Amino acid sequence: xxxxxxxxxxxxxxxxxxxxxxxxxxxxxxxxxxxxxxxxxxxxxxxxxxxxxxxxxxxxxxxxxxxxxxxxxxxxxxxxxxxxxxxxxxxxxxxxxxxxxxxxxxxxxxxxxxxxxxxxxxxxxxxxxxxxxxxxxxxxxxxxxxxxxxxxxxxxxxxxxxxxxxxxxxxxxxxxxxxxxxxxxxxxxxxxxxxxxxxxxxxxxxxxxxxxxxxxxxxxxxxxxxxxxx
Amino acid sequence: xxxxxxxxxxxxxxxxxxxxxxxxxxxxxxxxxxxxxxxxxxxxxxxxxxxxxxxxxxxxxxxxxxxxxxxxxxxxxxxxxxxxxxxxxxxxxxxxxxxxxxxxxxxxxxxxxxxxxxxxxxxxxxxxxxxxxxxxxxxxxxxxxxxxxxxxxxxxxxxxxxxxxxxxxxxxxxxxxxxxxxxxxxxxxxxxxxxxxxxxxxxxxxxxxxxxxxxxxxxxxxxxxxxxxx
DNA sequence: GCCGAGAGTTGACATTTATCAAGTGAATGC
DNA sequence: GCATTCACTTGATAAATGTCAACTCTCGGC
Numbered sequence: 001x002x003x004x005x006x007x008x009x010x011x012x013x014x015x016x017x018x019x020x021x022x023x024x025x026x027x028x029x030x031x032x033x034x035x036x037x038x039x040x041x042x043x044x045x046x047x048x049x050x051x052x053x054x055x056x057x058x059x060x061x062x063x064x065x066x067x068x069x070x071x072x073x074x075x076x077x078x079x080x081x082x083x084x085x086x087x088x089x090x091x092x093x094x095x096x097x098x099x100x101x102x103x104x105x106x107x108x109x110x111x112x113x114x115x116x117x118x119x120x121x122x123x124x125x126x127x128x129x130x131x132x133x134x135x136x137x138x139x140x141x142x143x144x145x146x147x148x149x150x151x152x153x154x155x156x157x158x159x160x161x162x163x164x165x166x167x168x169x170x171x172x173x174x175x176x177x178x179x180x181x182x183x184x185x186x187x188x189x190x191x192x193x194x195x196x197x198x199x200x201x202x203x204x205x206x207x208x209x210x211x212x213x214x215x216x217x218x219x220x221x222x223x224x225x226x227x228x229x230x
Numbered sequence: 231x232x233x234x235x236x237x238x239x240x241x242x243x244x245x246x247x248x249x250x251x252x253x254x255x256x257x258x259x260x261x262x263x264x265x266x267x268x269x270x271x272x273x274x275x276x277x278x279x280x281x282x283x284x285x286x287x288x289x290x291x292x293x294x295x296x297x298x299x300x301x302x303x304x305x306x307x308x309x310x311x312x313x314x315x316x317x318x319x320x321x322x323x324x325x326x327x328x329x330x331x332x333x334x335x336x337x338x339x340x341x342x343x344x345x346x347x348x349x350x351x352x353x354x355x356x357x358x359x360x361x362x363x364x365x366x367x368x369x370x371x372x373x374x375x376x377x378x379x380x381x382x383x384x385x386x387x388x389x390x391x392x393x394x395x396x397x398x399x400x401x402x403x404x405x406x407x408x409x410x411x412x413x414x415x416x417x418x419x420x421x422x423x424x425x426x427x428x429x430x431x432x433x434x435x436x437x438x439x440x441x442x443x444x445x446x447x448x449x450x451x452x453x454x455x456x457x458x459x460x
Numbered sequence: 461g462c463c464g465a466g467a468g469t470t471g472a473c474a475t476t477t478a479t480c481a482a483g484t485g486a487a488t489g490c
Numbered sequence: 491g492c493a494t495t496c497a498c499t500t501g502a503t504a505a506a507t508g509t510c511a512a513c514t515c516t517c518g519g520c
Contacts, residue, residue, distance in 0.1 A: 044456055065376040066452050072371065084361040084368075093368050093456055116357070123353045127346070130360040131314040137367040138314075138323050141302065144374055145414050146295040148506075176468065184375050186508060191469050206468095206516090222296050226274055226323055378476075406498070416478060421499050436486095436498095 005032070005055045008078050009105065012053075014129050018122040022115045030107040035098045042096040048085035050106040054078065057102025060178065061094045071181035074099070074174060083129060086112050099178075142227050149185045153193045154221035155228050156183060157202065157209060168214065172207040235262070235285045238308050239335065242283075244359050248352040252345045260337040265328045272326040278315035280336040284308065287332025290408065291324045301411035304329070304404060313359060316342050329408075372457045379415045383423045384451035385458050386413060387432065387439060398444065402437040 006027060009015060015023055032055070035041065041052070044063060052059075059075040072094050075081045085092050086109040116123050143152055156179070164170035172179065180190035194204045200220045201213025211217055236257060239245060245253055262285070265271065271282070274293060282289075289305040302324050305311050315322050316339040346353055373382055386409070394400035402409065410420035424434045430450045431443025441447055 063372045063376065063456075065372065065454055065457060068376050070372070070375040072368070084364045087357055088361045088365070090361075090365065091456070093365055093372070117350070117354070120347070120350060120353065123350065123357065124347070127317055127353065127356055127360060130357060130364055131318045131320075134314045134360055134364040134367060135318070135320070135323055137364060137371060138302070141367060141371055141374070142293045142295065142300070142323070144371070145300040146293065146298050150506095187468070188470080188509080189507060192507095224295055226293075226321070227295065380476095417498070418479080418500085419477060422477095425499095 005078070005103075005105070008055070009053055012078060012080070014080055014083075014125045015122075017125055018115070018119045022119045022122060026107055026111055026115055029111040030105050032103060032105045035102050035104060037098055037100050037102075040095060040097045041104070042082065042092050042094070044092050044095045046092055048082060048088075048090065048092055048109055051080060051086045051109055051112050052082060052096070053080050053105040053107065055103040055105055057104075058099040059096050059102060059104075060099050061096050062181075063094050069181075070184070071178050074178065074182070076173075080129075083126065084133065085109075087116065087126060087130070089113065136230065139227050139230075144184055146227075149183060149189060150193050150196050151221060152183045152185075153190065154197055154200070154202075154217060155223050157197075157211070158218065158221055158223050159228055159230070161209070161211065168211045170209055172209065176207075235308070235333075235335070238285070239283055242308060242310070244310060244313075244355045245352075247355055248345070248349045252349045252352060256337055256341055256345055259341040260335050262333065262335045265332050265334060267328055267330050267332075270325060270327045271334070272312065272322050272324070274322050274325045276322055278312060278318075278320065278322055278339050281310060281316045281339055281342050282312060282326070283310050283335040283337065285333040285335060287334075288329040289326050289332060289334075290329050291326050292411075293324050299411075300414065301408050304408065304412070306403075310359075313356065314363065315339075317346065317356060317360070319343065366460065369457050369460075374414055376457075379413060379419060380423050380426050381451060382413045382415075383420065384427055384430070384432075384447060385453050387427070387441070388448065388451055388453050389458055389460070391439070391441065398441045400439055402439060406437075 009027075010023060015026075030053075035057075041059065054075050054077050056077050058077075059081065061072045061075060061081065062069055063072055064070075075096075081096065082092060082094070084090075089109065116126060143155070147155070160172060161167075161170050174182075176190055177187045180187045183190070185193070194202065197217070197220075200216045201211055202217060203210040203212060239257075240253060245256075265287075271289065284305050284307050286307050288307075289311065291302045291305060291311065292299055293302055294300075305326075311326065312322055312324070314320075319339065346356060373385070377385070390402065391397075391400050404412075406420055407417045410417045413420070415423070424432065427447070427450075430446045431441055432447060433440040433442060
């Protein structure tokens, strides 16, 4: 089902190089839907029927085990999610829920796999995307295993700052409790970690962060491109 | 450089479906080398010049930051490693060192990327492999974030048991200190964790593990296919 | 303007995990 | 045979992190 977002989707690295005929065929098979906040789009363990493309809003990817839950990532427009499950035709490993009101395109996994077999450029783009995702998760594992929660927070702030343009004052785009979960800690611990970064020049007011001493913070965080660069 | 292992490599899922001409071209460009134990094959951050195929022996993939080090995975024959860095032509995110005497085939990354562009079956296999690797790392992240170290060990033992055929007595194929690092804990803590599993019917003698009460252990470990099934 | 809901914070405390130091035990080499 | 090495274990202690309960603050609805 064509849609005003069609060109933005086309510009995604995943779709930009493929033949137009194949792109149109994917779009035709797809449909776009609006979801209210806090709707569970995907449940881990379910078969992966659709490749999802987030057009507007935001989506939380999370996982559960034994009554515990953790945020794995936050998806922001415009990007796809759960590509790996789609191409492998395997069950989802993560659940997904909308954080805010979101507009999402659903492309049947079957069609993705068909077009993949016909279009070499698309295949190449999928490989690139998967390899990048893989490397992202490896970086995340290194972050988790090699750093304390204070160090993870410090580096998270530096990454967020860079995403916001690098100025000393910037804003978290995520609720703190979700930040905590992404970083593998509790909300209470995050609160204390923010305090623990005060000696390194970090001031927190609500979601607004001010870094008064960039050098000090970087000296403590020791950011590393092989962990922190996306 | 052709080699007696050529057929075994050909049988790897990654290479099994590709055209013979392309396979031969990869093999011709490659060379095989023997390494003694404890040799650093790859250093994280270096450019990824070769796709590695472990033929015999074993290799530890590890990462370092700020004088800390952690084992990310153990590679066993016959399998490839650092495929993602090769296809993206990006620096290695992990270092690799031989654990024991190992025989390794090195295929120039350049050739892999060239053949990838020519051979659709090979491209398809790379996608499968990458998607599987990605899912493996996601499972690992869930293990790390959702479980305590005792639970991780319990599930590790169950997975190892399954790999050994499922009998109540089996052997760890890895030094305990490496097991500890893979599970994200210290050796000391692993030692205590083994003790902590005694009430659930786990007996440890050197590297030999005896599970005297399968039900109890599984009841505690709560293994989950979305985390533990490989 | 008041109220309620929910995110965030704080303090007290428990648990988990790491660190340091000392010891055991088995394999290796001279 | 004995010393050495190194993985592993153990105990004492410290540090990091989680849990629980109470509290504050803000925001939106009425």
